[in-house]
Amino acid sequence: MKKHHLKWLWVILVALVVIGGIGGLIYQRFTTSNKTVRVGLVGTDALPVWQDVAKRLKKEGITLKFVTFNDYVQPDVALKDGKIDLHSCLTRYYFESYNKKEDAHLVSIGNTVISPLGLYSKKYNALKDLPDGATIAIPNEPTTLGRGLNLLQSAGLIKVKKDSGIKPSLQDITSNPRNFKFKEVEPAMAARTLDSVDASIINGNYAEAANLNPKKDSIYLEPVNKSTKPYVNIIAAQEKDRDNPVYEKIVATYQTEATKEVIDKTYKGAQIAAWPQFGKN
CATH class of the missing domain: 3.40.190.10 (Periplasmic binding protein-like II)
Structure with a gap:
């Protein structure tokens, strides 16, 4: 008798597990x-x-x-x-x-x-071609300006204070051996300045809107790593x-x-x- 009861207990438990699983699937599908x-x-x-x-x-x-x-x-x-x-x-x-x-x-x-931010130029084809004293347009929005300076640092063009994090300002530049000049512009206007400056830092979306291909047209593209x-x-x-x-x-x-x-x-x-x-x- 006890064996009979034990058998039915197992049947009930298995049934509950199956029903619960089906119910879970139904609930998940419903939700x-x-x-x-x-x-x-x-x-x-x-x-x-x-x-x-x-x-x-x-x-x-x-x-x-x-x-x-x-x-x-x-x-x-x-x-x-x-x-x-x-x-x-x-x-x-x-x-x-x-x-x-x-x-x-x-x-x-x-x-x-x-x-990725990119550095673009209509006058020069490579970073090494930028002349000393070149004017670089940089977005004036504080976060993007800091990001642009870090971009130039990663390219080996300038150095900024180590403790300036992801928002360095122009005042945080500690080394500018080639005496680059910086022209602050509205982010949306960065691509339009290419005719009047030596190079311009341009956000990806604005580069796309200006029909610039970041991979082909930039002279330096922001690295995608933990810093970004x-x-x-x-x-x-x-x-x-x-x-x-x-x-x-x-x-x-x-x-x-x-x-x-x-x-x-x-x-x-x-x-x-x-x-x-x-x-x-």
């Missing part, structure tokens, strides 16, 4: 299907890649609705206020600065791309959604070889897939 997610983007620059991701997610029952903004502050506020669900197109450095300043309780859930990790673009969500299965599915679908191929084809080096180098998040 990641038939969902509309509002994704904030700055401008339309990232749309070609995100639209490709959206097509693949549509087959999984997830619909992406894109909400575009004109600057980088508005989408952060919208995400904080719950008017959008995710925000892409912001660098890790800017995100962390905003989070701390506004006590926003937002989290990064995935790396997307990095847009703060400039990786991320996908941000509210803290409560850190482990949201729908958002995890979106990140997983974005971080695929298919997406990388679209990035490479669309931006030709102006943007580079970040997750192969810097990890998923």
Whole structure:
């Protein structure tokens, strides 16, 4: 009799495990299907890649609705206020600065791309060709200016204070042996100055807009390594959604070889897939 009861106990336990597993699969499928997610983007620059991701997610029952903004502050506020669900197109450095300043309780859930800065010139074909006293245009936005100076340091043209971090200023230059002159310009105007300066530091997106190919047209391109990790673009969500299965599915679908191929084809080096180098998040 006891053996009979033991046999049925095992049957019941196995059945519960099976039912639980099926239930879990059903729950997971339910929670990641038939969902509309509002994704904030700055401008339309990232749309070609995100639209490709959206097509693949549509087959999984997830619909992406894109909400575009004109600057980088508005989408952060919208995400904080719950008017959008995710925000892409912001660098890790800017995100962390905003989070701390506004006590926003937002989290990064995935790396997307990095847009390397480049040094371009219409007059010279190589760094060694730049003459002493050359004028170099540099974006005047503080973070990008500091990034530009670090770019020139990595190229061996100048040196900045060791403790200036990722935001050195022109006053932090400690060595400028070739007496380069620097002309501060609006980031969006950097490409337009190429006719009037010897070289110009240009953001990846503005280089692309000016039909410049970073890999072919720059005389020096920012190295993508641990020093440039703060400039990786991320996908941000509210803290409560850190482990949201729908958002995890979106990140997983974005971080695929298919997406990388679209990035490479669309931006030709102006943007580079970040997750192969810097990890998923």
